[in-house]
Amino acid sequence: xxxxxxxxxxxxxxxxxxxxxxxxxxxxxxxxxxxxxxxxxxxxxxxxxxxxxxxxxxxxxxxxxxxxxxxxxxxxxxxxxxxxxxxxxxxxxxxxxxxxxxxxxxxxxxxxxxxxxxxxxxxxxxxxxxxxxxxxxxxxxxxxxxxxxxxxxxxxxxxxxxxxxxxxxxxxxxxxxxxxxxxxxxxxxxxxxxxxxxxxxxxxxxxxxxxxxxxxxxxxxxxxxxxxxxxxxxxxxxxxxxxxxxxxxxxxxxxxxxxxxxxxxxxxxxxxxxx
Amino acid sequence: xxxxxxxxxxxxxxxxxxxxxxxxxxxxxxxxxxxxxxxxxxxxxxxxxxxxxxxxxxxxxxxxxxxxxxxxxxxxxxxxxxxxxxxxxxxxxxxxxxxxxxxxxxxxxxxxxxxxxxxxxxxxxxxxxxxxxxxxxxxxxxxxxxxxxxxxxxxxxxxxxxxxxxxxxxxxxxxxxxxxxxxxxxxxxxxxxxxxxxxxxxxxxxxxxxxxxxxxxxxxxxxxxxxxxxxxxxxxxxxxxxxxxxxxxxxxxxxxxxxxxxxxxxxxxxxxxxxxxxxxxxxxxxxxxxxxxxxx
Numbered sequence: 001x002x003x004x005x006x007x008x009x010x011x012x013x014x015x016x017x018x019x020x021x022x023x024x025x026x027x028x029x030x031x032x033x034x035x036x037x038x039x040x041x042x043x044x045x046x047x048x049x050x051x052x053x054x055x056x057x058x059x060x061x062x063x064x065x066x067x068x069x070x071x072x073x074x075x076x077x078x079x080x081x082x083x084x085x086x087x088x089x090x091x092x093x094x095x096x097x098x099x100x101x102x103x104x105x106x107x108x109x110x111x112x113x114x115x116x117x118x119x120x121x122x123x124x125x126x127x128x129x130x131x132x133x134x135x136x137x138x139x140x141x142x143x144x145x146x147x148x149x150x151x152x153x154x155x156x157x158x159x160x161x162x163x164x165x166x167x168x169x170x171x172x173x174x175x176x177x178x179x180x181x182x183x184x185x186x187x188x189x190x191x192x193x194x195x196x197x198x199x200x201x202x203x204x205x206x207x208x209x210x211x212x213x214x215x216x217x218x219x220x221x222x223x224x225x226x227x228x229x230x231x232x233x234x235x236x237x238x239x240x241x242x243x244x245x246x247x248x249x250x251x252x253x254x255x256x257x258x259x260x261x262x263x264x265x266x267x268x269x270x271x272x273x274x275x
Numbered sequence: 276x277x278x279x280x281x282x283x284x285x286x287x288x289x290x291x292x293x294x295x296x297x298x299x300x301x302x303x304x305x306x307x308x309x310x311x312x313x314x315x316x317x318x319x320x321x322x323x324x325x326x327x328x329x330x331x332x333x334x335x336x337x338x339x340x341x342x343x344x345x346x347x348x349x350x351x352x353x354x355x356x357x358x359x360x361x362x363x364x365x366x367x368x369x370x371x372x373x374x375x376x377x378x379x380x381x382x383x384x385x386x387x388x389x390x391x392x393x394x395x396x397x398x399x400x401x402x403x404x405x406x407x408x409x410x411x412x413x414x415x416x417x418x419x420x421x422x423x424x425x426x427x428x429x430x431x432x433x434x435x436x437x438x439x440x441x442x443x444x445x446x447x448x449x450x451x452x453x454x455x456x457x458x459x460x461x462x463x464x465x466x467x468x469x470x471x472x473x474x475x476x477x478x479x480x481x482x483x484x485x486x487x488x489x490x491x492x493x494x495x496x497x498x499x500x501x502x503x504x505x506x507x508x509x510x511x512x513x514x515x516x517x518x519x520x521x522x523x524x525x526x527x528x529x530x531x532x533x534x535x536x537x538x539x540x541x542x543x544x545x546x547x548x549x550x551x552x553x554x555x556x557x558x559x560x561x562x563x564x565x566x567x568x569x570x571x
Contacts, residue, residue, distance in 0.1 A: 010377045017372055017383045023445065024386050027401050030411055034404070045404055045411040088296035095288040107293055114304055116557065118506065118550040120311035122534055122542045126324075127307055146303035149296050168287070178287055207394035209509045210527075214534070225396035229513065232400055239404060246397055257392045258385070265388060269453045272499045 031250075034243035042240035057244040061231075067248055069220065070227030077140050077223060078205045084145040085152050085201045086194060093156025094182055098168065108157060114150030119143075125214050135219040143211055148201045151271070159193040160186065199260075199267035206253075224249055315544040321537030334544035343521045344545065347529040351549070354440060354525060355504030355556075361444045362500050363493070366451025373452070374459050384456075387449035395446070399513025402442050403429065435515050435523050443510055447503075451496050458492030459485070494564040501560060505553050526552075 026047070034042045035057055037050040061067060092111075096104045124143055125134075133139040163186065171185045187194065209225045216222050222230075228249055235241045257264060315334060319327035338344045369387055373380045390398060405411040406428040413425035428434045466484045475483070508527035511517060517524040517532065524532070526549040533542035 010375065013372050013375055014377065014379070020369070020372075021383065021386055024389065026411075027405060030404065031401055044409065044414065045407075046414050047411075084295075084299060088299065092293040092296040095290065095292045098288045099284055099290075101284070103290055107290075107297065110297075111300065114300060116554055117304075117308055118546075118553055119304060120307040120543065120546055120550070122530065122539055122546055123307035123311040123314060124303065125534070126314075126539065127303070127310070129324075142299055142303045146300050149300045149304070153296060172287060178289065178292065181287070182292070203392055207392075207396075209394065209396050209512070213512075213531075225394040225509075228394075228400065229396050242400065242404070246400060249397060250393060253392055254389070257389065261385060261388075264392065265384075265453055268391065268450065269457065272450070272454060273495050 031243050031246050034239060035247045037240050037243075039238055039240050042243060043237070045239070054240060057240045058248065061241055061244045061248060066220070066227055067224070067231070067245055070222065070224035070249075073137070073221050073227075074206055074223040076137055077144070078202055080137070080141045081145040081148070081205050082198060082201045084141070085148050086198060089149055089152030089197065090156050090187060090190065090194065091182055092153045094160050094186055096153070097157040097160040098165075108154075111150045111153045115154065119147055121210065121214050128215055135216045135221065137221055139215050140212055140223075143215065144205045144208060147211075148204065152197045152201065155193055155197060156190065159190055163189055195263055196267040196270055199264050200271040203264070203268070311543045311547055314540055315547045317540045319540035319543070321539065324539075327540060330540070334541050335548070338541065338544060338548065343524060344529060346521055347524040347526050348548075350436065350523060351505055351507070351525040351527075353436070354443070354507055355501050357440050358443045358447075358504045359497055359500040361440070362447055362451045363496055365444055365448040366496065367455050367489075369448060369452040370455035370459055374456055384449075384452070387452055389449070390446040391450045393446075395509030396513050398442065398446055399510055402438070403514065406438055429515050430519050432519060432522050435519060439511055439514055439523055442514070443504070443507070446510075447500070451500065454496050454499075455489065455492050458489045462488045490564075490568040494561070494568060497564060498557060498560055502553055502557055505549065505556065 029047055030045060033047060033050060034045070036053045036055070037057075038052075038054055041048075041050060092107065096108045096111075098104075128134050128139045128143070131139075167185065167189070168181060171181050176185060206223075207225060208223070209229075212223045212226045217226070228245060231245050232242055235245075314327060316329060316331060317327035318330045318333070373383050373387075403410075407413075408427045408430070410428075412428065416422060416425045426434065428438050462485065466488070467480060470480050470484060506527060507525055508531070511523055511525050511528050512531070515523045517528045526545060530542050530545045530549070533539075533545055
């Protein structure tokens with residue numbers, strides 16, 4: 001009796017979940033189907049199968065849309081910014097937590113301020129203009145790194161607190177200098193928090209739209225969300241192309257998400273808890 | 276072991292290791308904030324980029340007399356609070372459904388979380404296809420014989436804001452779900468077992484055990500969603516651009532609009548007001564929510 005009630009409960013749960021799932025699946029299905037349709041078919045949004053597979057849509061998007069260009073740009077910006085965040089952030093986190101003196105604490109609170117403050121995009125734009133960096137990779141890389149640094153520094157420093165000092169002492173006794181201590185001894189121990197920071201920063205930067213919009217709007221160096229937006233501006237009547245462009249943009253992210261799901265979900269949620 | 280004295284400390288962990296991060300953070304984050312504090316009180320604009328004049332509170336007074344700004348302020352608050360309530364409710368519901376043990380529950384978790392890794396720009400374009408005049412929703416309504424309900428959802432007053440709110444909830448409900456799942460898993464089974472012995476109903480168990488013990492999760496979920504909601508930009512920009520009229524204008528898009536018109540002082544002031552607003556709301560919320568958490 002009890003078991004059958006439990007089973008019935010599970011069936012109802014799954015049914016409710018299936019209904020909710022359709023809300024997530026329908027937009028994705030519409031996009032994928034639409035990307036294979038002709039222009040006329042795609043303009044009429046529905047979930048019918050395409051009459052014939054228009055692979056040319058993809059060909060057209062890849063040849064004209066600058067999507068691949070956007071990929072390269074996004075990759076350059078994300079990898080550089082994340083590298084700055086992880087390397088400089090971990091060094092700072094380590095000295096803050098290991099020194100424990102007034103200078104260290106001062107630096108800590110200096111970065112804590114950055115967690116509550118919001119960035120001022122207009123004066124950032126003016127600064128970039130003054131530094132003659134408008135429209136360059138460097139401007140976007142440094143600004144996005146700066147936004148993400150406070151969180152990285154704070155989480156790194158609180159993680160290092162949990163690592164026994166004896167490890168440092170042993171390394172120093174064995175003749176490590178400070179760089180060897182940080183990059184060969186401590187950073188490998190800090191792997192969990194490094195992965196968390198890596199994921200939060202990478203996803204945030206990859207998807208960021210506001211900073212490239214202000215700092216490099218229509219330049220050829222701009223990132224993939226901006227490229228997609230400009231592409232839509234040009235092809236807003238050709239939904240077959242828009243859908244194909246969206247699929248090309250989404251696919252690698254989704255594949256990466258499915259492979260690294262455990263890390264991504266853990267990283268992003270623990271980011272919210274600590275932030 | 277060796278006792279590290281101050282001199283050794285400075286040698287092993289020299290302050291200059293903090294220099295790269297400190298420099299990047301100072302130049303590209305702190306300097307803009309400090310200068311914004313100054314420029315917000317000037318008539319700074321594109322024509323007089325290098326010689327702004329001090330105008331005191333004029334920008335801020337002007338903003339609060341500007342109907343579009345007040346409208347943006349109201350829209351921002353409306354958006355932040357309604358999406359927070361809906362995301363919390365939807366996230367809790369999803370968490371309660373998928374936290375149960377059955378085969379395939381991880382597939383649902385994966386699916387509900389998927390939109391969180393996508394760019395708002397992509398989600399915005401996808402939903403433009405669904406909501407436009409000849410989009411998916413209107414075609415569906417026509418197909419089931421309700422053609423008179425069809426409208427330009429993003430182009431009509433009222434419905435545009437409603438849909439931006441719905442789409443934001445669609446995107447982030449899965450994220451809230453995971454925050455609640457970890458909260459739910461932290462609740463000891465023993466509470467439920469002793470409640471069952473006392474013959475408590477499921478509803479009683481939910482309101483007397485689950486909800487109070489989830490208070491820390493609620494604190495995280497609500498603070499995170501409110502601050503995120505107040506900063507909203509991408510989704511509004513990609514779906515409506517603030518239109519129709521100024522119907523869906525929020526503070527961040529207002530700032531961008533003033534920026535686009537070259538009114539840098541006014542734009543800075545508007546961004547500054549948003550920042551002050553966010554700090555204030557976060558502070559009050561934290562105070563209120565922390566006081567409601569129970570110690571176990």
